[in-house]
Amino acid sequence: xxxxxxxxxxxxxxxxxxxxxxxxxxxxxxxxxxxxxxxxxxxxxxxxxxxxxxxxxxxxxxxxxxxxxxxxxxxxxxxxxxxxxxxxxxxxxxxxxxxxxxxxxxxxxxxxxxxxxxxxxxxxxxxxxxxxxxxxxxxxxxxxxxxxxxxxxxxxxxxxxxxxxxxxxxxxxxxxxxxxxxxxxxxxxxxxxxxxxxxxxxxxxxxxxxxxxxxxxxxxxxxxxxxxxxxxxxxxxxxxxxxxxxxxxxxxxxxxxxxxxxxxxxxxxxxxxxxxxxxxxxxxxxxxxxxxxxxxxxxxxxxxxxxxxxxxxxxxxxxxxxxxxxxxxxxxxxxxxxxxxxxxxxxxxxxxxxxxxxxxxxxxxxxxxxxxxxxxxxxxxxxxxxxxxxxxxxxxxxxxxxxxxxxxxxxxxxxxxxxxxxxxxxxxxxxxxxxxxxxxxxxxxxxxx
Ligand code: ADP
Numbered sequence: 013x014x015x016x017x018x019x020x021x022x023x024x025x026x027x028x029x030x031x032x033x034x035x036x037x038x039x040x041x042x043x044x045x046x047x048x049x050x051x052x053x054x055x056x057x058x059x060x061x062x063x064x065x066x067x068x069x070x071x072x073x074x075x076x077x078x079x080x081x082x083x084x085x086x087x088x089x090x091x092x093x094x095x096x097x098x099x100x101x102x103x104x105x106x107x108x109x110x111x112x113x114x115x116x117x118x119x120x121x122x123x124x125x126x127x128x129x130x131x132x133x134x135x136x137x138x139x140x141x142x143x144x145x146x147x148x149x150x151x152x153x154x155x156x157x158x159x160x161x162x163x164x165x166x167x168x169x170x171x172x173x174x175x176x177x178x179x180x181x182x183x184x185x186x187x188x189x190x191x192x193x194x195x196x197x198x199x200x201x202x203x204x205x206x207x208x209x210x211x212x213x214x215x216x217x218x219x220x221x222x223x224x225x226x227x228x229x230x231x232x233x234x235x236x237x238x239x240x241x242x243x244x245x246x247x248x249x250x251x252x253x254x255x256x257x258x259x260x261x262x263x264x265x266x267x268x269x270x271x272x273x274x275x276x277x278x279x280x281x282x283x284x285x286x287x288x289x290x291x292x293x294x295x296x297x298x299x300x301x302x303x304x305x306x307x308x309x310x311x312x313x314x315x316x317x318x319x320x321x322x323x324x325x326x327x328x329x330x331x332x333x334x335x336x337x338x339x340x341x342x343x344x345x346x347x348x349x350x351x352x353x354x355x356x357x358x359x360x361x362x363x364x365x366x367x368x369x370x371x372x373x374x375x376x377x378x379x380x381x382x383x384x385x386x387x388x389x390x391x392x393x394x395x396x397x398x399x400x401x402x403x404x405x406x407x408x409x410x411x412x413x414x415x416x417x418x419x420x421x422x423x424x425x426x427x428x429x430x431x432x433x434x435x436x437x438x439x440x441x442x443x444x445x446x447x448x449x450x451x452x453x454x455x456x457x458x459x460x461x
Contacts, residue, residue, distance in 0.1 A: 017205075017206060017207035017210055018206050018207060019206060019207045019208060020178070020206045020207070020208050020209070023177060023178075023206050027170075027173070027174060027177075030170075031170060034166050034170070035163075035166075038159060038162045038163060038166060039159075041162065042155055042158050042159045042162065045154075045155075045158050046151065046154065046155050046158070049151065049154050050151055061081075062138060062140070065077055065081060065138070065140070066138050068080060068081070069089070069091070069138070074089050074091075074100055074101070074102035075102050077089070078102050078103065083140075083142070084142065086103075087103065087140065087141055087142050088101065088102060088103035088104035088105075088140075088141045089101065089102045089103065089104070089138070089139070089140055089141075090102075090104050090106065090138075090139040090141070091136050091137070091138060091139075092112065092117070092136060092137040092138075092139050093135070093136055093137075094135060094136070094137075096111065096112035096113070096114050096117045097109065097110070097111050097112070098110040098111075098112070099136060104141070177205060177206065178205070178206070178209070180203070180205075181203045181205035181206075181209045181213070182209070184201055184202070184203050184213075185201060185209070185212065185213060185216065187201075188200075188201035188213075188216060188217075188220075189216060192216070192219075192220045192223075197220045197221065197223050197224030197227065198220075198221075198224060199217075199220055200217050200220075201213050201216060201217055236405070239407070240406055240407065243406065243407035243422070244290075244294065244407075247290055247407070247421065247422065248287055248290060248291075250283075251283035251284065251286045251287040251290075252283075252287060254279060254280070254283040255280050255283045255284055255287070258276040258277075258279050258280045258283075259280060261276060262276055262277070262280075286421075289421055290421045290423075293421045293423040293424075293427060294423065296356075296423075296427055297406065297423055297426060297427055297430065300427065300430035300431065300434065301430065307350050307353065307434045307435075308350055309348035309349060309350055309435065310348060310349065310350070311346050311347075311348055311349075311458050312346070312347060312348070312349040312351060313344050313345060313346060314345045314346070314347045314349070314377065314384050314386075314455070315340050315341055315342065315343065315344070315345050315377060317349060317351060317354065317355070318340055318358070318375070318377055318386065319340055321355050321358050321359065321362075322338060322340075322362075322375055325362055325366070328366065329366065329373065332366065333371065334366060334369075334370075334371050334372065334373055335371060335372045335373070336372070336373045336374070336375070337372070337373070337374040337375070338374070338375050338376070339374075339375070339376035339377065340375070340376070340377045341377060341378070345377070345379055345384050345457070346457065346458040347384050347435075347455045347456065347457055347458055348435065348436075348456075348458055349435060349455075350434075350435070353431045353434070353435075354431065354435065356427065356428075356431060357427065357428040357431035357432055357439075358388075358428075360424035360425065360427055360428045361388055361424075361425070361428055361451050362388065363424065364420075364424060364425070364449075365388060365389075365390040365392070365449065367420065368390075368392050368393060368449070369390025369391065369392035369448060369449060370390055370391045370392035370393070370448060371391065372390060372391040372448075373388075373389075373390050374387075374388075374389050374390075375387070375388050379457060382456060382457060383437075383454040383455060383456055383457060384454070384455045384456075384457055385452065385453070385454050386452075386453040386454075386455070387442075387450060387451070387452055387453075388450070388451045388453070389442075389445065389447075389448060389449065389450035389451070390448045390449055391447050391448040392448045392449060393411075393448070393449075394445075394446070394447070394448045394449045395410055395441055395449050396410065397443055400440070400441040400443060403425050403441070404425050404426055404428075404429040404439070405426055406422065406423050406426040407422040407423070408422065408425075408426075409422050432453055432455070435455050436455070436456050437453060437454050437455035437456065438453070438454050439451060439452070439453045439454075440452050
């Protein structure tokens with residue numbers, strides 16, 4: 013299941029809430045640790061501690077016991093009699109024999125929270141003075157240290173978490189964009205992050221792919237343009253050379269016979285017709301390339317248009333002994349056409365079928381929900397599959413020698429395809445037809461059809 017992408021705004025809210033909760037938890041943990049620490053310090057000076065200390069004092073004296081129990085430097089011990097006189101002391105500012113005022117003695121021990129006193133044998137008090145400041149300093153230092161360590165660990169985890177969520181994807185975006193700038197348009201940035209970063213990533217990936225596509229299209233069209241110029245010059249060169257050569261012969265040799273003159277003139281004529289046709293076809297092709305603005309489509313009955321076009325071929329077909337089979341329904345089939353252009357496209361295809369197509373030609377027309385479907389097929393040599401798309405490009409000839417022989421300009425199918433496209437239709441060669449060549453043309457039916 014795809015993880016739901018979280019917007020960055022929400023992500024920050026979650027992160028800060030998390031940080032706040034974590035700080036609360038650290039605070040609480042520090043408080044608990046603090047209490048445990050304080051209790052442990054107090055525990056050190058509990059009843060048992062005093063009992064032990066007192067016994068040690070009785071056995072080994074104040075000084076040894078003081079050191080044995082590692083009491084702080086500014087702590088002191090006093091044995092005080094029931095009438096508040098200092099009997100013995102170690103480290104105390106009060107000398108032995110010092111007499112406390114009863115109230116002063118009691119307030120003295122009350123004053124410091126850590127001053128502890130217990131009656132010993134009922135005759136004397138053991139007074140242990142522990143410096144309060146130091147105790148609080150210990151607790152304070154412990155608290156600060158504990159809190160800081162916890163905070164450092166948590167911050168390390170928090171920074172790692174935010175960096176995985178935001179900084180790492182941004183770094184990947186930067187590296188990806190850098191690579192795209194260097195011209196690697198196939199670069200695909202990959203990561204899973206927040207909604208906005210994911211969208212940015214997808215848009216950059218899409219943009220890179222689009223730029224790559226555009227550039228390869230531009231390169232291809234540049235290549236095609238160069239190829240086209242090369243093809244035009246090549247196809248124009250031969251007829252122009254012929255015209256020049258025969259015209260020179262005619263002018264330089266006045267002694268040529270009448271028949272020779274006739275023959276050379278007709279060669280000049282046919283070559284100039286060929287050059288003229290090529291230039292006309294090129295002109296038509298570029299005009300069709302300019303766009304659809306000048307093509308005025310109007311509702312026409314396609315059955316009638318096709319019948320008229322085909323009728324104009326009947327004489328030629330019969331003269332060449334080509335059998336034909338026509339299946340055009342009588343019903344009205346309305347499509348939007350520019351009749352002269354459409355006639356031009358069909359003429360190109362039919363002429364090819366006659367030129368390359370053997371002895372049988374079939375034309376049929378039907379319709380589906382949205383299109384009129386026109387099929388023109390012959391039983392000739394056909395067009396190899398790897399040429400099925402290319403053959404609609406200018407100057408592509410399957411069999412160079414045969415095409416030159418038929419006198420085609422190599423632009424017939426390119427023009428036909430452009431015209432059909434201007435009619436919002438499509439033209440294809442049926443890849444499953446193996447007995448010759450089958451062109452399938454689909455034109456959208458008009459709404460009122
Ligand atoms: P051309 O002027 O050479 O006929 P076209 O663009 O009309 O140019 O056709 C391109 C090439 O496609 C032709 O040279 C020919 O090799 C091939 N071709 C076109 N129609 C047919 C067909 N009906 N049968 C076999 N080959 C065909």
